[in-house]
Amino acid sequence: MANALPTPKILLVDDDPDIIELLAYNLSKEGYETASALDGIQAVDLAKTFKPDLILMDVMMPRQDGIETARQLRQLPEFKDTYILFLTARAEEYTEVAAFDVGADDYIVKPIKPRALISRIKATLRRDVQQTDNETVIDIGVIHINRTNYSVTNNGSPLVMPKKEFELLYFLAKNPNKVFNRDELLEKVWGVDVYVVERTVDVHIRKLREKIPEHYIKTLKGVGYMFSIEE
Amino acid sequence: MANALPTPKILLVDDDPDIIELLAYNLSKEGYETASALDGIQAVDLAKTFKPDLILMDVMMPRQDGIETARQLRQLPEFKDTYILFLTARAEEYTEVAAFDVGADDYIVKPIKPRALISRIKATLRRDVQQTDNETVIDIGVIHINRTNYSVTNNGSPLVMPKKEFELLYFLAKNPNKVFNRDELLEKVWGVDVYVVERTVDVHIRKLREKIPEHYIKTLKGVGYMFSIEE
């Protein structure tokens, strides 16, 4: 799956190991990192260290049900914004109301159809990206960058830019006059779990410099690269 | 109208009491005043006394469906400008055409996600001045799209287009110069509860490209597809 962002982490909570296995299999196949707990109490503990982006949890569980678990999680500040999706045997209304009351983001009805599940999870996580990914347009000098259509213009004339190049330019331009060393750029643009050789950055910088006026991207020898506003 | 200030009033119309309850619960929690009707006939009556700012109505109902109900309401001067939002099982269904035809302001796809619902309602009420043009017609360059009769012409000559193709073209053209990845297109065009493999989109894009001039639909590798206004 994708791109530049760290792989989302999903915590699975269900007392049925078969369900866990089914979920884990399908989610990891899609590139998600998963951890699992067999009941609500374990789930709260595990969540603290695993720090999931999204929790997929059965409503009915021994020891402590999903609703109560969600309530506890929501009280902890670090899970205030974590997405919680419930798994429920059928769309039973009482449950649904209670679930949304504790801040559920969606509920998924069993039996689980893997494709549907994945699609719901993607949709949920996508909201996240859209929120944090605020700025869609950057204007610096004659350069105009528009994230909604991945377009860049130099003095009005459009530049064709493949994805990685665009992302690199976008990142640098978003943080003008700030130096980044190659490691930092790899982490922010390529993503934390992507291993590529540092020199790869040089090549992309080169390609950018072919397209936009020289002076914008400065090299600071021994330090890194920077998008400079000055001439 | 749109003088919705102190407490906006929302009329809920659905034959399923559980849905009514779910909606009423979430909306009143947000501070809206609600009333409800179980079918279209009741709805018209109740609307006269309740005078809602917004009506949230299922399309499929016994006795009288949502489309017909909306048509009747629109004929009454006091509801000329009342916002009407439809609930529908899938996106971009035939009903959408009919719905917008009778002046629907938005439609919301089931299953209902309370957060999304609330935000749609807020957005609708926020619009002081109606942008009534829930465009039934789009003209971009030589392409002319008419939603009321599902017709597309290229430079005046009519194009035959099956439904999915049409919906895809319509969606892209409605949001020109904006990239969408396959997931987003599936969600917006196919609907949230339809699960087909991502590559299905490619095939439909291909078919569109056979019919309309090449340059309109651009591929942004690793990003998605876009309807481009440029040449």
Place this chain on the structure above:
DNA sequence: ATTTTATTTAACAATTCCGTAATATTACGA
């Protein structure tokens, strides 16, 4: 029920992009 059309899937081809490594060039300090 049969035929036709639309839609989805799957397989393979074509393309683009990215990462690497090899080499050239530049900047800087001694």
Place this chain on the structure above:
DNA sequence: TCGTAATATTACGGAATTGTTAAATAAAAT
């Protein structure tokens, strides 16, 4: 200015993504 270390440049192969076609299902129409 020379040597060294760092960056710039180039070209190529592999990987990933998309294009295309055809066959399989599904839906609609007759």
